[in-house]
Amino acid sequence: xxxxLSALRTVGAMTIDGxxxxxxxxxxxxxxxxxxxxxxxxxxxxxxxxxxxxxLSLLIIVVSGLFVGLVLGLQGYDILxxxxxxxxxxxxxxxxxxxxxxxxxxxxxxxxxxxxxxxxEIGLMKATEQLKAMxxxxxxxxxxxxxxxxxxxxxxxxxxxxxxxxxxxxxxxLIAVPVIGVDDGAFWxxxxxxVDFRTDVLNGVIKSVVFGTAVSLIAVFEGYDxxxxxxxxxxxxxxxxxxxSLAILALDFVLTSFMFRGQ
Amino acid sequence: xxxxxxxxLWVGIFVAIGFAALTFLAMxxxxxxxxxxxxxYVVTAQFDNIGGLxxxxxxxxxxxxVGRVSSIDFDAGSYRAVxxxxxxxxxxxxxxxxxxxxxxGLLGEQYIGLDAGGDIEMLxxxxxxxxxxxxxxxxxxxxxxxxxxxxxxxAQ
Numbered sequence: 128x129x130x131x132l133s134a135l136r137t138v139g140a141m142t143i144d145g146x147x148x149x150x151x152x153x154x155x156x157x158x159x160x161x162x163x164x165x166x167x168x169x170x171x172x173x174x175x176x177x178x179x180x181x182x183l184s185l186l187i188i189v190v191s192g193l194f195v196g197l198v199l200g201l202q203g204y205d206i207l208x209x210x211x212x213x214x215x216x217x218x219x220x221x222x223x224x225x226x227x228x229x230x231x232x233x234x235x236x237x238x239x240x241x242x243x244x245x246x247x248e249i250g251l252m253k254a255t256e257q258l259k260a261m262x263x264x265x266x267x268x269x270x271x272x273x274x275x276x277x278x279x280x281x282x283x284x285x286x287x288x289x290x291x292x293x294x295x296x297x298x299x300x301l302i303a304v305p306v307i308g309v310d311d312g313a314f315w316x317x318x319x320x321x322v323d324f325r326t327d328v329l330n331g332v333i334k335s336v337v338f339g340t341a342v343s344l345i346a347v348f349e350g351y352d353x354x355x356x357x358x359x360x361x362x363x364x365x366x367x368x369x370x371x372s373l374a375i376l377a378l379d380f381v382l383t384s385f386m387f388r389g390q
Numbered sequence: 391x392x393x394x395x396x397x398x399l400w401v402g403i404f405v406a407i408g409f410a411a412l413t414f415l416a417m418x419x420x421x422x423x424x425x426x427x428x429x430x431y432v433v434t435a436q437f438d439n440i441g442g443l444x445x446x447x448x449x450x451x452x453x454x455x456v457g458r459v460s461s462i463d464f465d466a467g468s469y470r471a472v473x474x475x476x477x478x479x480x481x482x483x484x485x486x487x488x489x490x491x492x493x494x495g496l497l498g499e500q501y502i503g504l505d506a507g508g509d510i511e512m513l514x515x516x517x518x519x520x521x522x523x524x525x526x527x528x529x530x531x532x533x534x535x536x537x538x539x540x541x542x543x544x545a546q
Contacts, residue, residue: 174401177405178397182403225415285412289408289412293415324416328416328419
């Protein structure tokens, strides 16, 4: 009986804590957006963050994209040649990358590569009371520290997802055309006939913008909200990766059900 | 200050590659059909049955893509489907052109095939294609075949 009560109490406390954090995160997002004007005017702050979260993620994105494309090429060819339509491997690689894998896998990689770094940086700044020191010097840490990191992520993510898809399509081409010997012209022409700019390319870009915003918000929020201790920072980093991955997958389902409802 | 310019260079390269990737996806992969919108005119055609025809399905004449399906509506008066056909202004068709819903391959996507007639008048924006041939629905075809066979063999 006692154990049941305490279990119930824990669930209740976790629910209230979750709702409290959700409310705080929303207020935090509004505050960050309100202080963004200042950080966008001092554009070199945002450029620095694009360098750290975008340029330094380039290698992992490009290499992962290439390997995902290579695998898609092999698997796609294996399945499609059973139906005698191995030229459609380009269509399969392009559509799966543009619609799903590009934004989602790039988002997951971005969350673990750049989001965790942002959380760690802001969390350590909080733990070493640098944020408080800024406040004392009348420098708003939201405008000076948080907003540039947020916008750096929002800007980097769609570009990284586009590079991921491009490298993936290149990888698929590499397997299909030079290695297996699918006709080059059929590969590209079938792809171009099947891929629509609005429903496929543009929807993928919209997805990557949404994922970039979600990951960046979660990363800066977890850093800003963390317990200012070594353990607190490490927990905040874990939470960033877990929450952003779940958020990406859940948002992907919601967006997909809006974009491709199987008409 | 030196440091910052080096940073700017890297970010510039990053953004340039990103936009190059986006352009590649739009031009080479997606065939970029939204922005190079050539002038078009819309004609309508009525069909008894459109089968699986979808909006933005290709419209072909002699196998060449000349336009796309712009709208599909149901006419509650005649109980027929009204299909809007958007045709590239470069191509003009006589007013007695016929439209048929065809299938590419055995199980491929459905498209509209236009067969030019011999009239001197050309189709204008908002005109109606008078001659139309509906989609072939496989179930109806099989049903008809069975019915014909049944009527051929005399009843016992």
